[in-house]
Amino acid sequence: MLDLALYGDRGPISLADVSSRQDISLSYLEQLFAKLRRKELVSSSRGPGGGYRLSRPSEEIFVADIIDAVDERVDATGCAGSSDCQDGHTCLTHNLWTDLSDQIHHFLSDISLASLVERRDVQSVSARQIQKARSAQSIILTAVD
Amino acid sequence: MLDLALYGDRGPISLADVSSRQDISLSYLEQLFAKLRRKELVSSSRGPGGGYRLSRPSEEIFVADIIDAVDERVDATGCAGSSDCQDGHTCLTHNLWTDLSDQIHHFLSDISLASLVERRDVQSVSARQIQKARSAQSIILTAVD
DNA sequence: TTAAGTCCTACTAAATCCCTTGGTTATATA
DNA sequence: TATATAACCAAGGGATTTAGTAGGACTTAA
Numbered sequence: 149m150l151d152l153a154l155y156g157d158r159g160p161i162s163l164a165d166v167s168s169r170q171d172i173s174l175s176y177l178e179q180l181f182a183k184l185r186r187k188e189l190v191s192s193s194r195g196p197g198g199g200y201r202l203s204r205p206s207e208e209i210f211v212a213d214i215i216d217a218v219d220e221r222v223d224a225t226g227c228a229g230s231s232d233c234q235d236g237h238t239c240l241t242h243n244l245w246t247d248l249s250d251q252i253h254h255f256l257s258d259i260s261l262a263s264l265v266e267r268r269d270v271q272s273v274s275a276r277q278i279q280k281a282r283s284a285q286s287i288i289l290t291a292v293d
Numbered sequence: 294m295l296d297l298a299l300y301g302d303r304g305p306i307s308l309a310d311v312s313s314r315q316d317i318s319l320s321y322l323e324q325l326f327a328k329l330r331r332k333e334l335v336s337s338s339r340g341p342g343g344g345y346r347l348s349r350p351s352e353e354i355f356v357a358d359i360i361d362a363v364d365e366r367v368d369a370t371g372c373a374g375s376s377d378c379q380d381g382h383t384c385l386t387h388n389l390w391t392d393l394s395d396q397i398h399h400f401l402s403d404i405s406l407a408s409l410v411e412r413r414d415v416q417s418v419s420a421r422q423i424q425k426a427r428s429a430q431s432i433i434l435t436a437v438d
Numbered sequence: 439t440t441a442a443g444t445c446c447t448a449c450t451a452a453a454t455c456c457c458t459t460g461g462t463t464a465t466a467t468a
Numbered sequence: 469t470a471t472a473t474a475a476c477c478a479a480g481g482g483a484t485t486t487a488g489t490a491g492g493a494c495t496t497a498a
Contacts, residue, residue: 198497309473455482
């Protein structure tokens, strides 16, 4: 999603591009983006020149939204929401773990894609990725010559 | 560990007792407590009447200490500390996940066993456990008659 | 018409978590 | 001194999750 936020300002991004930039397998990305599309965080267009784009401005998409869509829960309990972890009742530390889950969710729901794009560490990784893509392309062009 | 904090005020607690109260298998507890002992969070005494006790007052043992001892890390990154998640470099969201790990660790390092013992939800679960143990014992006594 | 792309299902490999089995050693007590 | 109670130890197994593969069907711009 951060890849779309970084590189998606001029039209849709194909998962093949995301795959090569971020070192994530294409098929795995397809599975993740199917879930992201269902939760309407991205929209897709098929055919040549197609790909995915963010369905909202990056300021309005939060990491928690993405985790929720892909993961279905941020849950540190193990006993989960069901709360019958011990013979039909809750275990001793049940509420400790639900508190922690809440903390995690709160932390991630404060971080937008836009705020990540502005981070210096993200920008430097992105710069390296662009550099790498350029040199890869120049190798191809050289080979064509 | 919370079981020791709750019930360990009169001498050591056997893992068999913890096992029956907390519905955790004895062998699994043995593995966990081996790690806790190595990190000097508990001390053990063998033989009849033996068991484990907290090696510090419950005010001075924090959930983060326990997690660290048992788990060796609280780490949300996947790429872990190694930070070479992408072809020898860090991935785009590397620092986001290390930040999250820090947040989790900070949250858990503020929570002592003593503070958990004082929680109402913990006390009510504990009360239920004591009740259950009493009725189990009375069944045994009745059977002896 | 063709190639680029999404879309879909089924399967696999590895890791982790919790647990089981089957022991040994130490020690309090009868 | 015998016995029961407990900690200690090692090897392995089942379930679940995570990340990825494989192989294809459908859409659409050029």
